Amino acid sequence: MKFSIRSKGDETSNKLKHQIKRYLNGFNLIYDEDEPDIVISVGGDGTLLHAFHQYVHRLNDTAFVGVHTGHLGFYADWTPDEIEKLVIHLAKTPxxxxxxxxxxxxxxxxxxEEEKRYLALNECTVKNMEGxxxxxxxxxxxxxxxxFRGDGLCISTPSGSTAYNKALSGAIIHPSLSAIQLAEMASINNRVFRTVGSPLVLPQHHTCNLKPVNDVNFDITIDHLFLIHKxxxxxxxxxxxxxxxxxxxxxxPFWKRVKESFIMD
Incomplete structure (x- = not known):
């Protein structure tokens, strides 16, 4: 099996990266940054987002696993003191x-201009670049x-529903559901302007199109990527x-992660 490791870049994460690489090489696993079968993310959810976009062209061939070196994440489920156990699993267990x-x-x-297509693991946000x-x-x-009139819109995946979407009072959706969620950022609602004012959950067979009313430039994010489109x-x-x-x-368990992240001390 071929593997690659993406580190957050801090001292602790880099040390764990080299440790994992040394252990897996000892089990005759091959380090391959170009065509890995599995990518190990060491850091937090942000590190895994970077790893996802690095290998977004290999989604059918590459799986991800996360080690968190900070706060418990939704994508990183292994801790630094479990590294040896993880390595044994990687080397010996399907x-x-x-x-x-x-x-x-x-x-x-x-x-x-040719259309542009992106994939997001967490969310896409759309704002007016002019402010x-x-x-x-x-x-x-x-x-x-x-x-819609307001600060912007956030379109999230189920696994991303616990991120920016939650801060916008969006629903938390279990990632086994194939859906997307549209949440508003500070919508304008008065006697003249009106929006639904609630997050919308759309199933897999529904498509949402956002069509600008004015000729403006857009500030668009795809996860951690910031894009400007005219x-x-x-x-x-x-x-x-x-x-x-x-x-x-x-x-x-997803709901256990939700509880540990937002409810437990």
């Missing part, structure tokens, strides 16, 4: 693959649902055909 849905974002332009209110039509399944015709969001694959060697 792992179970757990798949989570992803968000596909397709940006289309008014003129001849004024975002004014954009929300079209669901080909029919206009509303004209002359945008539409931003299409849907559940992606691809999925992210996680290597599981033991139970990692």
């Amino acid at each position: 792992f179970q693959v757990v798949e989570y849905p992803l968000l596909e974002v397709t940006i289309r332009f008014n003129h001849d 004024s209110s975002l004014v954009i039509d929300v079209v669901i399944k080909g029919e206009k649902f509303e004209t 002359d945008v015709k539409s931003i299409q969001c849907r559940v992606a055909d691809e999925k992210v694959r996680f290597a599981r060697f033991r139970p990692f």
Whole structure:
């Protein structure tokens, strides 16, 4: 089996990276940064997001496993004192693959520029780059649902529903559900302007199109990636055909992670 390791870059994470690499080489596993069968993320959820985008072109062939060196994460389920146990599992135990849905974002332009397609593990956010209110039509399944006016919109995956989406009072969705969620950022609601005011959960067969009302530039994020796009015709969001694959060697209950992250001391 071929493996690669992505480190957060701090002293503790780098030390663990070299330790894991040495142990796995000792079991005759091959270190391969180009075509790994498994990617080990050492750091936190942010480190795994970077690893995901580094290998987004290999989602059918690469699985991910996370070691957290800080706070407990939703993607990193191993601790530094469990490294030897993890290494033995990697070297000796066939792992179970757990798949989570992803968000596909397709940006289309008014003129001849080629459309751009992205995959997000957590979320995509859309804001007006000029800093004024975002004014954009929300079209669901080909029919206009509303004209949104406010700071911006966040479209998240189920596994990303515990991140920025939760800060926007979005629902927490179990990642076994193939869905996306649309949450508002400070919408304007008065006698003139009106939005639904609640997060929307869309199933796999529903597509959401965001169509700008004004000719503005957009500040768009795809997870940790910051993008600026001009002359945008539409931003299409849907559940992606691809999925992210996680290597599981033991139970990692989602609701237990939610409880430990947000409720337990």
